[in-house]
Amino acid sequence: MRRWYGQFLGFIAGWLLLRHPVGGFIGLLVGYLFDHDAFSRRRPPRPPPADPPPGDADVDWAYRVFGVGADASDAEIDRAYRRLMAQYHPDRVAGAAPELRALAEQKAREINAAYDRIRKLRRNA
Incomplete structure (x- = not known):
């Protein structure tokens, strides 16, 4: 419309x-x-989100996102998750350039995917 x-x-x-x-x-x-958007710049298409690698590398990838080891406690993982989300949440950069917003959204998706992967692994273990 x-x-x-x-x-x-x-x-x-x-x-x-x-x-x-x-x-x-x-x-x-x-x-x-x-x-009719004559005054706006044409935005380049967004790159597709990076999928986590399959297999055991997926587990290593999830821990590397948070910068903790596999032996980290749940509290340490929660702290790392909150710290990174406070830094990269898209609402924090709402007034920034579109490129920065896109990067923040991509990083937030990556952080959420890693957190969900670790939670799922720890529930099943």
């Missing part, structure tokens, strides 16, 4: 600023360009 409010607000703003119907027309044109 396309936006419509840019044209409406542009028309009103143009008319009020220039106090002439031509100002409304100029505002309508600017609003049309805004609604």
